[in-house]
Amino acid sequence: MSDNQSKTNAIEEMRFRLLIDAVVDYAIYMIDPDGIITSWNAGAKRFKGYEEKEILGQHFSRFYTEEDRSAGLPQRALDTAIREGRFEGEGWRVRKDGTHFWCHVVIDPIRDPAGNLLGFAKITRDLTDRKMAEETLKQSEQQFRLLVQSVTDYAIYMLAPDGRLTNWNQGAQRIKGYRPEEVIGQHFSLFYTPEDREAGEPQRALETAMREGRFENRAWRVRKDGTRFFAHVVVDPIWGDTGTLLGFAKITRDITEATQAQKVLEQTREALFQAQKMQAIGQLSGGIAHDFNNLLTVILGNLEIVRKRVGDNPKVTRLVDNATQGALRGVSLTQRMLAFARRQELKSESVEIPALVEGISGLLRSSLGPSVQLETRFSPDLVPVMADVNQLELAVLNLATNARDAMPNGGKIVISTRTEDVCDQSTLLPEPGRYVCLSVADNGEGMDEVTLASAMDPFFTTKGVGKGTGLGLSMIHGFIEQLGGRFILKSQKDIGTVAELWIPAATTAALNHPAVSEVAAPPVAQLCVMVVDDDSLVLTSTGLLLEDLGHRVISAVSGAQALELFEREQHVDLVITDMAMPQMNGEQLANAIRALKPDVPIILATGYAERLEGFATTLPRLSKPYTQLNLVEVIALAMK
Template sequence: MSEDRNRPSTVEDKRFRLLIDAVIDYAIYMIDPDGIITSWNAGARRFKGYEEAEILGQHFSRFYTDDDRRAGLPQRALDTAIREGRFEGEGWRVRKDGTHFWCHVVIDPIFDPSGTLLGFAKITRDLTDRKMAEEVLKQSEQQFRLLVQSVTDYAIYMLSPDGRVSNWNPGAQRIKGYLPEEVIGQHFSMFYTPEDRDAREPQRTLEIAVREGRFENKGWRMRKDGTQFLAHVIVDPIWGDTGTLLGFAKITRDITEVTQAQQALEQTREALFQAQKMQAIGQLSGGIAHDFNNLLTVILGNLEIVRKRVTDDPKITRLIDNATQGALRGVSLTQRMLAFARRQELKSVPVRIPALVEGISGLLRSSLGPSVKVETRFPEDLEPVMADINQLELAVLNLATNARDAMPHGGTIIFSARTEEVTGGASSLAAGRYVCLNIADTGEGMDETTLASAMDPFFTTKGVGKGTGLGLSMVHGFIEQLGGRFILKSNKDQGTTAELWLPVATRGSVAEPVAQTQTVEVPRLCVLVVDDDSLVLTSTSLLLEDLGHRVISAPSGARALELFGSEPDIDLVITDMAMPQMSGAQLANAIRLIRPSVPIILATGFAERLEGIAERLPRLSKPFTQLNLVEVIALAMK
């Protein structure tokens, strides 16, 4: 009977041993009460490296590290298993070849029916790969946390699914001003403006992020101190493995300074474009005015000669006078174009603005009419400015007339002035002292669009045939040519103010009226006239011959030099300034090398920057009259 009962038990033991030996992913072995290894399976052999014959009879503590053995961990593991019925833990263990592996260990005590400890069953699993993955993940998380915590230019933080702040990086603290303890747990809508909160912008942000997978936008946000900043915001939803919304990652960047810098750059580009456009139009206007001045020189010169030689027929005389008035109106137009192009001839002298305005007060009253009241508010110690008197009077009259047209039902024009010290820097004015002349009206004013175009050439709001559109651009060009600045300020229904910034005259300058040129009797001369325009050449020659002078004409600088060399009796040279191949200035230099004492007059249709000998020569501005010729010849022959 006893043999029959023992046979199944032996069979089961064999089967159990075969099962344990077949396991290769776990080290399963037995140790006696003293920790001596009494069995060894294939799994233990695979990842601990010992053959069964090498390890049986050895103490299991040899698998522990030296530090763990010195700390008594092997015995504590057995004591824990006896005391608590099981020991379970993780730690580093040592293979036969000395390498370490991370393992999960379970030790169970084995007792016989009487309660006597027979030994321990020990199961060890190699978790090195999992441990290394965890370490890599932990290191990555630490690096990411350090990265986020080191970012100060971006606010990076997490939101719960309902929008509450769950963490806070230094960038968020720097940009928004809140400490972590002040903001964690609060709803992120606290950063929005009241208007955006009322419009449900925070909720819409999260809804879009969930629906579209991301939210990105720009908008105004609030700091702790109540100030606002322009923010670029990105919100990304965070989903769990099961598709559950875990929260949101939010990145905010303060782009206030960047946006302002971009806007300033755009404004600078626009100003540069405007300046280039005005320069191109100015060059075009100056060129047209120059050619037009040549035509007017011919027309006025011939009309002047005809006027002297016609009979006393009043009809013919009236026709000539009418044609002359039309040509003079053309002169006025070319002067405006040259003023806009900053190429008119200016005679700058010290000018007292109060005296100038007082001097044209009668003309102002007759031009403005009884419905417009004029007030002047000038300080007694206002310094004189450097300006061309005639051109400044024209500019003031022009601006006053514009003010009158902006007040169809009457109003007030106020003239005032103040002295300002400009240090340069951001201002377009050079450093120095300036008088700012203000001409303010109580008229209709201009909207932003009209104001932006007001100084463009040929722009007018007066209707067809009622204005050339060169008035304000003429003032602008004239003031800029003086080294000043013209500023126009206006608001719709609030009037307009024109500011003329004029350089103060140097100390010691005395504002005096310009002396009138006295007519001097000039003997008959042999005059060499040079101009590449045949019509101007003929007209000038006729005017001189009518005065009794002998004229030699040349169509170019090269031909003029030939004639000058062959005609020793030439007393005077009148040459056009702007000529191809050889300019009037170059011709003057060449003539002075031959005969330094011969007088030379430069005729020009616009102001030009001259250097050397040409800078000191008398000028004849086109178009000119016979009287102008007489005066400039008298000046040159002194």
């Protein structure tokens, strides 16, 4: 070889050496056939921490972990490079300071032209950061898989682009009943109802998710055992970096119980709203009825006096009688309003329902007509109830008439009874106890849900103008509620209606003390009567009726004036006071009078039933509107 050629080779070798030493991202070094390190670049120094003078002449196995050395990995790497012409792999290596790093290793055998092994070229790259990122990602993926698998309240699974299942979590197994091996590979439409599959809902869900980026819905789904559950479903498409659809993520939640609970809550709210509405209307109706009763008291009282004084004039008599009949219709209307408002005066007593129905059977049959068949079914063990006889008769007549009107082409009405013991308050009844259910059923036109919901509202009627007040059912509702029972109405369109009156059974004490029929009282001798009422018209009318009976009347428009007059007058024989008065009501006035003169008789006049306390509960009551005969009877009772 010429000197020039030698110089050229030396320059090339120096350049190569400089190039190798300049590389700091790779550890590049040579080892002889026995694995002894013969060269060392700057990258090797940076990665492994050894200076060149510290490492030359050392065996390359010192970079391996103790476990890998024990397993013979260093020699196996050289053997592989000799056998296959190259070794490539990844693994943990050890720095001078004992710390570990993850590296990618390439070992190439170096041979002379004759094929003799001169040694090995070894290139190592530090991939610790990448390895740690991969480990972190792997751990994250494992944790995510564990999280998804451990979720039992949600069905979480993946779909291939064609809608077939690719995985299945514990929640999906719990909610839908399938094990993973039973559904993976199946099309997700398996969970849809037959009608939804026929309507193409599964495919529509996937198309919506692809088009809009998300599909969300609430619908019925089917479990493995065939039962249905109401589900909240979310489907999200999964796209690759290149925009390729990889599949879908699907989350399903069983909301059957939550939906039912929400429905119950809404029904409860509606019932509360209805109760509040009825209470408000009841208060309004009671107030109107009270004021109207005052007016009727005046009208009827004056008509009664006029009727007495017109003599035998037939034309005037007919006019007065006609006006009286009109006023009495007003009385009937106010009684219905008071019944709805639960403010009417009730005379509760023990009532045998079969005897009551039998007593009005003639009136019932004549009212129903020949096209309507009436049938009664009374249970043999029926017990008496606590009720107002007249109001209960009116309720049965009202229900029977309504049933007749619902059967224009004729039909059948069944009046039946049964006794039931209610042990808890889970029913519609107000409290536990024994009840009698009086039922009036027909097979007429029935009512739809909208009509049924308003049927007991006051003034609601489906009859023509002038054919009904709309107070019948509301009156029955109020009357039964005032007794401590319940009025339940059931109806289906074109099938019929069932009206149930749940009435508390009579107690033993009530059975032992039946109501005594009242007899007409004889007239009372002339008295000095104090009349107290804040309505001047009622005050004047009542005074005229009493004076017509021969009594002397002292009038007062308030409780305070009444007390003042009572202290001045020494010979007041009787006090008739209105209950509803401002500042001092009738009960308070009665207490004040009793404090002054304990023995004076007191009568409480009222337009509706009111809650009284103490001795006032024992005082005679005069219900408005009242007639002269009513005054005679109540005065006789008070003066006993």
